Structure formats: structure tokens, C-alpha cells
Amino acid sequence: MKRRALLASLGAAGGTLGTAGCLQGTGSPTTTTDAPGDTTTEPSATRSDTTTRESSTTENSTTDRERTDDGTEQPPDGEFDPAGDPVATLSVNDRSELSFPDANRPHSLALWNAVDRERDVRVEWVDGRTDELERSDAVTVPADGLLQVDLQVPTRYVVTVRADDAALGEVRVDRGQFDCNASAGRYALRESDLEDYGVVSTAAGCPAPTVAEASLTAGDGDCGSRDGETAVAGYGDRAVTVEGTVPAPDPCHDLAIADVSYDGKTRTARVVVEATTNDEGCVQCVGAIDYTATIRYDHDFPDRVEVYHRSWDEDRRVATTTWNDDI
Incomplete structure (x- = not known):
């Protein structure tokens, strides 16, 4: 299947809502969304903040690539060229309540049954939100047929692909593979292993x-006391909330958000809560000041948020949270 044909099929995945292990139907996916016309075989897209996101990998990946006439890379064994559209599409996880869905499209796995007979293909996965093993039902894929797996929620995945109950290999997908582009990792299901044909993406x-x-x-x-310092951060609906206690030289200090900077290279936000002096007279003891901070975002979430407290002229990192990556 050519790159443009594959990505045209994947355009449908961007709007699909499904539950873990649920079959969306046979043939092409059932909904369509517009995808940018240009495609690339590079594993990540160019962002406005120049962030490069990591690609998926597999245990049995092919790293020796050859350049074709159009400048793209192909494995030495030839094209990724299954016959026709996917016979079925499996949807992993539910994105119905996902914040910023347009900025976090599904990442798909295109699984080509590259042998001369039909096989029952099944996937198992562990994701970064639950650390629990889940399984799909087996799908009968004809010789040279294609099975599509849509990973709906941005997080880390370890996917094991089985054919006729034999494990062929693992596919590891990083959180960074999910962005505003349609993308797919392409894998040939050989007799006893997986062959990695790389990632295509708009x-x-x-x-x-x-x-x-x-x-x-x-x-x-x-x-x-200074030992009573705490903070907990978590993601909500388009917002990150931090609850904590800041120690200060006395209980009458004020608190303010001093910094909400963002590093595009690491996709990490830095939130600094600072204790500041005021003109009130105060009891002389180490202060403990509780607070709740809310940072609302447009466009997308940072992948990671680090929370710092600032008092006594020093910054201390007190909490870290990562979106959909709780393990």
C-alpha cells in the first residue's frame, strides 16, 4: 500500500471514538477527516516550537534503509505493499473525554500479513496510564491482508503482536508519537517475527x-516547619492543578505564581510558586501556607509539568506530573 493511500485511510482514525479492544468494522475505517496533503517517512513531525518527537520502535526493527528515486527510505526487502484496505480496525482506549483531541490524533499500527495464508492476528498491550495487560479478540487476516490498530490516547504503549497464538514481536510507541498529524507505524508479519517498515506521517x-x-x-x-513542604500536581480538563504547602520565613508571607515557562525541546512546563514578603507584622515562626494553583492551556498540554517552590531565595522542585503516563 502506497504512503498516500495509507495516510488517506488513517485520516479516518483521527475522529474515531472507540473502547479498548473494540472492532470498528471491516474495510476502511468508518469516518473521515481531512489530513494535510504532504507526507513524510520521518518518524516525527515539525512543530511550530521546533520540537522533535520520538518514533515508535520494535524488537525486530530494520535499520538498514535504502533510498528510492523519490528520496524516501525503504527497507532492503522491498515496499510495504499489502493488498487493499484494512480488513478490520481495532481501537485501543477511549478518547471521548480527551483534552485537545485535534492536537493529539491517534497513532496507528498497520499490520501486514506478509505470508501466503490467512492467520488469526491478535494484539496485546500495556499502556502508561494503567500498567495493565489488555488483549483484543483475534481477527482473521487473509494472505497479504492488512489489520489496522488505532492507539487513541496519547501515552506510552508496549504492543505485542501475535499470529495464530505465536508472538511475533513487540512494538513500543512513545508518548511523543501523538500530535496533530496522522501517523502510522508499518509492520510486516513474517513467519516468525515482525519487520519494521518505519513510520509515515503527515x-x-x-x-x-x-x-x-x-x-x-x-x-x-x-x-x-520547613519539613512540612508538599505539592501534588495533576492534569484535568485543559488545565493543570497544583495543591501544596509552601514553607516561608513567617506565616504572613504572600504567595504568587512567579513563573509558568515552557521548554519546547523537552515539552516540559516549569511552574514556580513564590513566597513574598508583605508589610504586616507577624508572629515569629516558620510559616506554612497552603495554596491551590490552576494553569489553563490553549492548543495542547505540555507533556510534563515540574513544580517548584521559591522561598529563602532558593528554588526547590517539589512535584512532577506527566500527561497520561502514571507509571
Whole structure:
């Protein structure tokens, strides 16, 4: 199957809503969305913030590529060329409540039954949200046929591909493979292993996460200790929320968000909550000040958020959270 034909089929995956292990139907996927016309065989897309996201890998990957006349790379054994559209599409995980769905399209696995007989193909996976093993039902794929697997939610996946109950290999997909582009890893199911034909993707530039609003609410300070410092951060609906306690030289210090910077290379946001002095007289003890901070984003979430507390002229990292990656 040519690259453009494959990506045209994958355009449908961007709008599909499904549950783990659910068959979406036979033939082509059932919905369509517009995808950018240009395609690339590089494993990641160019973003407006110049971020390069990592590609998927497999245990039995082919690394010795050859250049074709059009400048693309192909494995030495020839083209990835299954017959026709996918006989079925498996949908892994549910994206119905996903924040920023347009910025986090599904990543697909195109599994070509590259032998001269039909086989029952099944996938098993563990993802970064639950660390639990899940399985699909077996799908009968004819000789030279194609099975499509749509990974709907952006996180890390380890997918094991089986044919007639024999494990052929693992495919590892990084969180970074999910962005605003349609993409697919292509794999040939040989007699006893997987052959990796690389990732194809559209090549649209994707907008970077942008802070829409940052707010903080602080409670009344109390006497405490420097050992009582805490913070917990988590993702919600288009917002990251941090709850914590900042130690300060006295309980009358004010709190403010001093920094909400973003590093496009690492896709990491830095949130700094600072204790600042005021003119009030105060009891002389180490303060403990509770707070809740909310940072709302446009376009997309940062992959990772690091929370720092600033007091006594020093910054201390007190919490880290990663989107859909709880293990």
C-alpha cells in the first residue's frame, strides 16, 4: 500500500471514538477527516516550537534503509505493499473525554500479513496510564491482508503482536508519537517475527502549548516547619492543578505564581510558586501556607509539568506530573 493511500485511510482514525479492544468494522475505517496533503517517512513531525518527537520502535526493527528515486527510505526487502484496505480496525482506549483531541490524533499500527495464508492476528498491550495487560479478540487476516490498530490516547504503549497464538514481536510507541498529524507505524508479519517498515506521517506544524490563564488561591498561613513542604500536581480538563504547602520565613508571607515557562525541546512546563514578603507584622515562626494553583492551556498540554517552590531565595522542585503516563 502506497504512503498516500495509507495516510488517506488513517485520516479516518483521527475522529474515531472507540473502547479498548473494540472492532470498528471491516474495510476502511468508518469516518473521515481531512489530513494535510504532504507526507513524510520521518518518524516525527515539525512543530511550530521546533520540537522533535520520538518514533515508535520494535524488537525486530530494520535499520538498514535504502533510498528510492523519490528520496524516501525503504527497507532492503522491498515496499510495504499489502493488498487493499484494512480488513478490520481495532481501537485501543477511549478518547471521548480527551483534552485537545485535534492536537493529539491517534497513532496507528498497520499490520501486514506478509505470508501466503490467512492467520488469526491478535494484539496485546500495556499502556502508561494503567500498567495493565489488555488483549483484543483475534481477527482473521487473509494472505497479504492488512489489520489496522488505532492507539487513541496519547501515552506510552508496549504492543505485542501475535499470529495464530505465536508472538511475533513487540512494538513500543512513545508518548511523543501523538500530535496533530496522522501517523502510522508499518509492520510486516513474517513467519516468525515482525519487520519494521518505519513510520509515515503527515507533516503539518503543530501549535505549542500556550498558557491561557494562571491563578493561585492561598489560605491563611500558620506556624509550621520547613519539613512540612508538599505539592501534588495533576492534569484535568485543559488545565493543570497544583495543591501544596509552601514553607516561608513567617506565616504572613504572600504567595504568587512567579513563573509558568515552557521548554519546547523537552515539552516540559516549569511552574514556580513564590513566597513574598508583605508589610504586616507577624508572629515569629516558620510559616506554612497552603495554596491551590490552576494553569489553563490553549492548543495542547505540555507533556510534563515540574513544580517548584521559591522561598529563602532558593528554588526547590517539589512535584512532577506527566500527561497520561502514571507509571
